[in-house]
Amino acid sequence: MAIAVSTAQTFRPPAPEPRSRPLGALGMIYTLWRHPLEIWSHAHFELPVLVGKTFLGVRAVINDPVAVRRVFLDNAANYRKDALQLRILRPGLGSGLLTADGEAWRSQRRALAPLFSPRQVADFAPAMHRVAREAVARMRGRGARMRDVDADMALITLQVLEQTLFSQGLARDPSEFQRAVTKYFNTIGRLDPLDLVGAPQYIPRIGRLQGRESLAFFASAVDDIISARKRLIDSGAAAPTDLLTLLLRALDPETGRGMSLEDVRANIVTFIGAGHETTANAMTWTLYLLSQAPEWRARVEAEIDAHFDNARDDDPTGDLPVTRAALEEAMRLYPPAATLSREAIGEDWLAGARIPAGATVTIAPYLLHRHKRLWKDPDAFDPERFLGANRENIDRYAYIPFGAGPRVCIGMAFALQEAVILLAHLLQSFRFDLAPGHVVEPAQRITLRPRHGMRMIVRQRRKDA
Numbered sequence: 059m060a061i062a063v064s065t066a067q068t069f070r071p072p073a074p075e076p077r078s079r080p081l082g083a084l085g086m087i088y089t090l091w092r093h094p095l096e097i098w099s100h101a102h103f104e105l106p107v108l109v110g111k112t113f114l115g116v117r118a119v120i121n122d123p124v125a126v127r128r129v130f131l132d133n134a135a136n137y138r139k140d141a142l143q144l145r146i147l148r149p150g151l152g153s154g155l156l157t158a159d160g161e162a163w164r165s166q167r168r169a170l171a172p173l174f175s176p177r178q179v180a181d182f183a184p185a186m187h188r189v190a191r192e193a194v195a196r197m198r199g200r201g202a203r204m205r206d207v208d209a210d211m212a213l214i215t216l217q218v219l220e221q222t223l224f225s226q227g228l229a230r231d232p233s234e235f236q237r238a239v240t241k242y243f244n245t246i247g248r249l250d251p252l253d254l255v256g257a258p259q260y261i262p263r264i265g266r267l268q269g270r271e272s273l274a275f276f277a278s279a280v281d282d283i284i285s286a287r288k289r290l291i292d293s294g295a296a297a298p299t300d301l302l303t304l305l306l307r308a309l310d311p312e313t314g315r316g317m318s319l320e321d322v323r324a325n326i327v328t329f330i331g332a333g334h335e336t337t338a339n340a341m342t343w344t345l346y347l348l349s350q351a352p353e354w355r356a357r358v359e360a361e362i363d364a365h366f367d368n369a370r371d372d373d374p375t376g377d378l379p380v381t382r383a384a385l386e387e388a389m390r391l392y393p394p395a396a397t398l399s400r401e402a403i404g405e406d407w408l409a410g411a412r413i414p415a416g417a418t419v420t421i422a423p424y425l426l427h428r429h430k431r432l433w434k435d436p437d438a439f440d441p442e443r444f445l446g447a448n449r450e451n452i453d454r455y456a457y458i459p460f461g462a463g464p465r466v467c468i469g470m471a472f473a474l475q476e477a478v479i480l481l482a483h484l485l486q487s488f489r490f491d492l493a494p495g496h497v498v499e500p501a502q503r504i505t506l507r508p509r510h511g512m513r514m515i516v517r518q519r520r521k522d523a
Contacts, residue, residue, distance in 0.1 A: 130463030137400035152324030169308035190483035223301035245269035336394035383441035393423035
């Protein structure tokens with residue numbers, strides 16, 4: 059069902075123009091390396107399913123919510139992580155929750171689930187507020203200031219991790235992690251032509267060579283984080299109830315087995331790298347979109363001023379529906395993970411199309427969220443889609459910024475709570491305007507991030523906030 063947009067003037071943020079016809083093999087390889095969002099044609103935004111033979115084998119692109127549900131939920135056992143996705147992710151993220159499959163994934167998921175229960179996530183709210191207040195204090199100054207908001211949001215979300223999931227610190231300054239993560243996504247996070255053609259892993263990849271320093275930094279820092287916590291646990295002292303302690307003490311409730319040290323390392327890197335990056339990007343895109351939509355920014359600011367008490371330490375998301383709607387609309391236009399893919403183990407039928415065994419099925423939130431059959435004026439920024447009855451009319455499998463089914467992001471509630479808390483503090487105190495002349499362009503590097511950062515002029519809005 060198409061979701062109507064409001065009648066107020068709408069802003070259509072930058073996105074690559076869809077192609078009029080598909081790319082050939084060489085063009086596809088080059089575009090996937092340079093700018094993956096440019097591979098999509100008009101047909102991908104208009105048809106429910108496209109299936110065809112490519113140099114990568116049989117590939118299907120699915121944009122039908124019923125078919126999406128079948129892949130992620132109803133027939134999920136028939137779809138596993140595809141080889142290309144794993145070739146890209148595993149060199150940096152190992153075999154953690156994001157890249158594990160089958161029983162290995164199920165065991166890790168069961169072990170980590172308690173840390174992301176609704177009650178535990180709510181208990182993290184005071185730390186999120188504390189980080190937000192510290193960020194506001196740092197950013198205060200006389201007059202307007204030019205800032206790279208993309209870097210600011212990355213640093214803030216890392217500090218949230220440091221005080222929640224890794225409550226004794228990250229063993230390094232968060233700014234060092236921020237630089238290493240950015241380097242990782244800009245090097246190893248790019249699709250390498252050798253991975254696209256299935257070349258053996260022993261052949262060097264340029265991106266991995268360029269990203270070796272980041273991987274070495276992660277390895278050293280993670281080993282230090284683990285060693286410090288193990289010494290604390292072994293001493294008999296009370297250890298914080300956080301992700302790190304849970305990983306080290308994790309026992310699968312069904313098998314009673316603990317998690318291997320290799321899997322502990324992989325999950326630490328996953329949560330530090332991919333975990334904070336996605337929330338930071340969502341906040342950056344929200345601040346940018348609001349800066350280009352004055353009516354919506356005014357509504358968000360009025361709501362925060364009326365209903366948000368920055369001295370409280372609870373979760374404010376229920377009192378700030380317009381703020382949350384702006385965030386969710388930002389994730390519709392710029393989803394944290396632009397492309398998801400699975401390999402069909404056996405034959406299946408999706409949206410009336412035959413999917414042979416071995417085919418790669420692509421479900422791209424970037425396409426799904428902008429599809430002409432599912433959304434009215436899909437390229438426009440309009441948070442009204444997520445307010446009142448409009449929200450109820452959105453098909454659960456037409457909007458999947460955190461994935462769906464059993465593999466839905468385990469940190470979804472954590473990320474939404476964190477983002478709304480941080481945005482409320484920031485937007486109550488400051489107004490963010492795009493710097494004159496700054497070029498905004500989305501870049502797919504595992505996550506969907508602004509290619510040139512996000513240079514904004516930050517002005518103090520309320521001195522009492």
